Amino acid sequence: MKTAICAMLGIDFPLIAFTHCADVVVAVTNAGGLGVLGASGRSPAQLDDDLAWIDARVAGRPYGVDIVCPASDTSTTDAADPARMADSVPDGHRHFVNQFLKQHDLPFRHEQKDMNNPMRVDHAMGQQLLDVAFRHPIALVANALGVPPRTMIDTAHSSGVLVAGLVGTARHAVEHVAAGVDFVVAQGTEAGGHTGEISTLVLVPEVIEALRHTRHVPVIAAGGIVTGRQMAAAMALGAEGVWTGSVWLTTAEAETPAATVSRMLEASSTDAVRSRSRTGKPCRQLRSTWTDAWDADASPPPLPMPFQSLLSEPVLRRVDQLAESDSNALACATYFVGQGVGLLRSRRHVRDVINEMLEDFVDAIDGLTATLTD
C-alpha cells in the first residue's frame, strides 16, 4: 500500500502510531509503519535513553518523536515558579478535591505541598527535549500543542527531519502550513487527549479543501481510527494515511497498567469523555469518578491550563499506584483515550493489530468496489 507520505517517510504503508511506549515504537516501525514516541513527561536524560534503546532495535528504519513545545515563552514564567502557580489555585477548588477524596473513600488528602511539582509543559523544557531528539536519527518530529516553533521547524529541516502539525480545525491547518510544516495531521474530536470539536469525517475534507490554496502538503487523518475499515474510510476522504493512538494502548507491548487495559477492553465509545478535569483544556479520556465529579452541576469550573494539573496530577498519580488493589482508586483512575476504545475487545500483539488492519483495509475496498459492479 503506497501513498505520497510513504515515500516521504520511507515506510511501507501509511500508518503512524503515536505511543508513550518505546516497545510499541519499535514494533510498529519494524512492521513497516512509523512509530512516534510521545516524549512529554520524560526528562531529557530519560528521552535520550529511550531513543538509544529504540535506535538499537530498528536497524535504521524510520521513527519519530512527539514533543509538547509551545511556540511562545508565555507559559514559562509561571511554570518556572511553582509557588506562584500554587497561589493561583482557589481554596474552594482544593476543598472540592478533598471532599471528593473523602466521599470516594480514597485513603489520602490533597496537600498544599503536592502542588510544588507540576508537569512542565513549557517552551524551555520542550526545547531541551528537542535538542535530545535531534541527536538521534529521527525521521519525524511532531508538536502536540499548537503551531511548531520556528526553531523546531528550522532545526528539523536542516537535519533532514520532517515536521508534522496536529490540527483540530481548518484554520489551524492553514496556520501550520504557513509556518512550514511538511504535513498536517487533521485530528477529529473522537481522538484521545487534547482534542477539538470537529469530527474526523468532516475535519479531513474541510482541511483538504482549506489547503487547496496553500503550498501542497499531505493531510493525514487522526481521531477514532483503530481498524483497517476506518483507515480505508479516512483515505476515501482524501487523507494520505492515518495517525493512530488508542489502538496501541491495549497491545501486549504497551506499558498501560493492566487494570486500565481491562477497563478499556470493556469500555464503549461513550466511556471516552471530553473533560477539562485533568489539564484544564478539553481532553478526551476514560470516564471515571474524577471526570464525573468535575462534570457535575455542583462542581466548580475546572481551572485553566496549567493550574488544573496542580489539582488533578497529585490525585491521579496516586490513584494509579493504588488502582491494582483498591477498587475506589481504580474507579477514579483515568487515561487519555479516544472514542475508538469502544472497538477494542482483546489484548493483541502490535504485529497482529497491524496485520488485521491491513486485511480489513483491503476488505473495505473490495466491498466498495462490489457496490459499483453488482
Added chain:
Amino acid sequence: MKTAICAMLGIDFPLIAFTHCADVVVAVTNAGGLGVLGASGRSPAQLDDDLAWIDARVAGRPYGVDIVCPASDTSTTDAADPARMADSVPDGHRHFVNQFLKQHDLPFRHEQKDMNNPMRVDHAMGQQLLDVAFRHPIALVANALGVPPRTMIDTAHSSGVLVAGLVGTARHAVEHVAAGVDFVVAQGTEAGGHTGEISTLVLVPEVIEALRHTRHVPVIAAGGIVTGRQMAAAMALGAEGVWTGSVWLTTAEAETPAATVSRMLEASSTDAVRSRSRTGKPCRQLRSTWTDAWDADASPPPLPMPFQSLLSEPVLRRVDQLAESDSNALACATYFVGQGVGLLRSRRHVRDVINEMLEDFVDAIDGLTATLTD
C-alpha cells in the same frame, strides 16, 4: 450502485435525504434516491396536503416520512396543558431571555402569553401524523425520537412499509432491533438536530459490531455526510448507505430562508454547535447570539425538554421573521444543521448535488484502489 438497502427500498443508490421540504423529497426520489419528509411541525391536515403533492409528482417512486413520536404517553399530560407547562418556567429564565433581547437590541419582549402555544412533540400528535402518513403510498417511516412505538412498527409492517430507527449509541441500536425496526440509522455527533456524542466514524462500526449478535438488519450511516467521498467513507466502514440532511438545506429547492442559506454557505464546521438552548436536549444548530448566550458561564442552565422550547420558540420564530431586514435578528436566528455545513460552498440544484456525490463516490474508490496497485 447497489447495496441490500437499495433492493429493500426500491431505489437506485443508497442515498436517503431527510428534509422538511416536499420539493426536495420529490427531487431526490425522482433522481433515484429516497426522499424522507420530516413531518414534525406540520398539522395532520398540512401533512396530508404535502404528501398528496408529493404523490402527484413521484409517479409511484418510493419516499418516506419521519415523525417524532415518543413511545410512551409520559410527555402528553404536560404538553396538553400549556398553562401547567408555563408555570414550570422559572421567572429567572424569562428574565434572562428579556435581558438578552434588550442587550441585542431586538425589538420585542418575551411575554407570558407567548408560552401558550408549544410545539407539540407528544405521542398523541405523533399518532395522528402517522395515521395520515399511512393513507399515502409511503415506503418508509422513521421515528426521530427513541425506539419507535409498537403501533408504528405493527401498522407499518401490515402496510408493507419499512421502519427505520435513528440511534446515537450501540446500546440504542440493539434496543431498536429488538423492537422490530427494519434498518438502523447510526447517527454520529456531527449531525444536525438532536444528536449524541459519538462520531460517525466510530459509531457505525460499533453499531455493526453490536448487531452481529441480533437479527440481521442493515446499518445506514448518518452525521456529517455531504459529499460522495464521505459516502464512500461511511460505506468503507460497513454501512449499507447514507442518511443525509444538512446538504439539502442550501439547495435551490429548499425553503430555507435566503439569509440563513447565506450564513450556512459562509459557515465553517465550528459554527454548527451542539447546544441545549433551543429544545432543552443537545441539538446541533447554527451558532448564533442565542446559542452563545445560553453557553455563557453566566447563563442559567437550559430547561429540560419540552420547557426550554417555551422560552426559545417564541423568540426564534420572531427573529426568523425579522432576519431579512434586521441584522441583530439575523445574528440571533439559528437553524438545525450538522458540522457538514463547513463543506457547503454554493447553492446548487438537488440533481447536481446528487450527480456530484455519485462522481465523488467513484473517485474515492478509484483513489483507494490505486493505493493497492501503485
